[in-house]
Amino acid sequence: MVKIISNMTRNEINFLDEKDKLIKEPKKKKKFTMGKIIIYLLIIFVILGISFSVDIISSSENLSQTFGNLSLWSQIKHLISSDDKELDGETADRINVLLLGIGGIEHEGPYLTDTIIVASFKPSINQVALISIPRDLLVNIPGYGWRKVNHANAFGEAKMPGQGGKLAQTVISQTLNIPIHYYVRIDFDGFIRVIDDLGGITLEVENTLDDEQYPIKGKETATTTERYEHLYLEKGRHHFDGELALKYVRSRQAKGIEGSDFARSQRQQKILMAVKDKVLTFSVLANPYKISRVMDTLSQHLATNLQVWQVLRLFDLGKGVAEEDIINRVFDDSPDSVLYSSLTQDGAFVLQPKAGNFSELQTIVQNIFDPNAVVQPQPKKIEIQNGTKITGLAYRTAQYLESLGYQVIKIGNAPTQDYQKTVIYDLGPTDEAATNLTQLLNAELAPVLPEWVTSTTSPKINSQTDILIILGQDRANL
Numbered sequence: 001m002v003k004i005i006s007n008m009t010r011n012e013i014n015f016l017d018e019k020d021k022l023i024k025e026p027k028k029k030k031k032f033t034m035g036k037i038i039i040y041l042l043i044i045f046v047i048l049g050i051s052f053s054v055d056i057i058s059s060s061e062n063l064s065q066t067f068g069n070l071s072l073w074s075q076i077k078h079l080i081s082s083d084d085k086e087l088d089g090e091t092a093d094r095i096n097v098l099l100l101g102i103g104g105i106e107h108e109g110p111y112l113t114d115t116i117i118v119a120s121f122k123p124s125i126n127q128v129a130l131i132s133i134p135r136d137l138l139v140n141i142p143g144y145g146w147r148k149v150n151h152a153n154a155f156g157e158a159k160m161p162g163q164g165g166k167l168a169q170t171v172i173s174q175t176l177n178i179p180i181h182y183y184v185r186i187d188f189d190g191f192i193r194v195i196d197d198l199g200g201i202t203l204e205v206e207n208t209l210d211d212e213q214y215p216i217k218g219k220e221t222a223t224t225t226e227r228y229e230h231l232y233l234e235k236g237r238h239h240f241d242g243e244l245a246l247k248y249v250r251s252r253q254a255k256g257i258e259g260s261d262f263a264r265s266q267r268q269q270k271i272l273m274a275v276k277d278k279v280l281t282f283s284v285l286a287n288p289y290k291i292s293r294v295m296d297t298l299s300q301h302l303a304t305n306l307q308v309w310q311v312l313r314l315f316d317l318g319k320g321v322a323e324e325d326i327i328n329r330v331f332d333d334s335p336d337s338v339l340y341s342s343l344t345q346d347g348a349f350v351l352q353p354k355a356g357n358f359s360e361l362q363t364i365v366q367n368i369f370d371p372n373a374v375v376q377p378q379p380k381k382i383e384i385q386n387g388t389k390i391t392g393l394a395y396r397t398a399q400y401l402e403s404l405g406y407q408v409i410k411i412g413n414a415p416t417q418d419y420q421k422t423v424i425y426d427l428g429p430t431d432e433a434a435t436n437l438t439q440l441l442n443a444e445l446a447p448v449l450p451e452w453v454t455s456t457t458s459p460k461i462n463s464q465t466d467i468l469i470i471l472g473q474d475r476a477n478l
Helices: 034-051 063-067 073-085 147-159 164-177 188-197 242-250 261-279 288-301 309-316 359-366 393-403 432-440
Strands: 004-006 096-100 113-122 127-130 136-143 145-148 182-187 201-205 209-215 228-233 235-240 302-304 326-330 337-344 349-353 381-384 407-413 423-426 467-470
Touching: 004 467, 063 359, 096 164, 096 188, 096 302, 096 309, 096 407, 113 147, 113 235, 113 261, 113 309, 127 261, 136 147, 136 164, 136 349, 145 147, 147 164, 164 182, 164 302, 164 359, 182 188, 182 288, 188 242, 188 288, 201 242, 201 261, 228 349, 242 261, 349 359, 381 393, 393 407, 393 467, 423 432
Parallel strands: 096 182, 127 326, 381 407, 381 467
Antiparallel strands: 004 228, 096 113, 113 127, 136 145, 182 302, 201 235, 209 228, 337 349, 423 467
16 A cells, blocks of 8 residues: 655665696687677667767766767777676775765755665675665765765765766765775656656565655745655555655655664665666566666766776676675664764764774675674663553553664563653663663663662563663653
């Protein structure tokens, strides 16, 4: 079930050389499959389409720059010889491509990056990692100081049209301490049109998405009742057109678990994979009309520093990557993350590294294909007890904390229901998790444990509990 309700009241982006043989086998000709013929024709069509395209986005950076100053024939010759060339990063066995999504010239903040994903490919094991970088991550942008990472592309465009992707590439590279070899950037309208050109995509929605505050395009300054629409997608399999897919990946105010930035980044990666699967279906590759429409859309809405032969090379290297060989990683401010949320002096929400530098983030990204090299901290196990007579208070609090990524292992009632103030007990050494919960719930962090908690004769809490929360009357309006 998909339901869009406009004008509701506000409630708050596969791609034998044996020694000493007595008889040498004749050298086999390279098999030239129909699939490869289609791909060659497709890319040649791109060249022709772009060469004669005049309808481009306002930025001077567009697909035509993909082909540099080389002639059409030179590009076609690249296609034939691409197997003999290597991509940047291929020798080091890791190719990193930055994927960026922007609003575009018809949107507010047209060059701010709404989506930032590093697609990393390791040819030797034929694996891909999709690493989502939060747009609110506070980073050092050369020439601009410490700003949100989503400003890098915009600053680059403001300084010199066509340089946004390059500056974003530089910033992500220095933040993660890995080379970013290529970038691809698409705007919202291009995202919508590509999915529509493909005939839509089908996706399994894992959790119901209920967002009563999805902003309506063009009504950013309208009254509250006209500014938002109600976006509702039930759990289950759905067919998405481009507009619905964009709303699905951009939704920020959904209720429950889908309201977190972590869930939002996961949705972006799922849509990306669904588009990849649709593009590689026979119904698309064998349909010249669909190919024509997609290529026309990309010529107007996509910017990249990849050359055509490099696109083909990437396809050849990664075409055998299976879904189970794709690693998904999302960075956010969940309890076990290496990042935490804070406010700047002027009140802006940002994410910063807990270590005080990006060393932990860099270690995870650099070892993304070797998870055993990075020991991830285990999330604290939380128990919630209701210290009031308000029915369902513990359950609602558990739902709220779980939506933020906390692990609640038990809920129940406290020995007495006369608590006025919410109290938090840390059953181990006091650490950041307990302190963060204290701030989140506006609670008190008790210095010592009460006797009934430490009693072994009649235990009142779960033996695995790390943090105990007893809710007081101050949580009545939850």
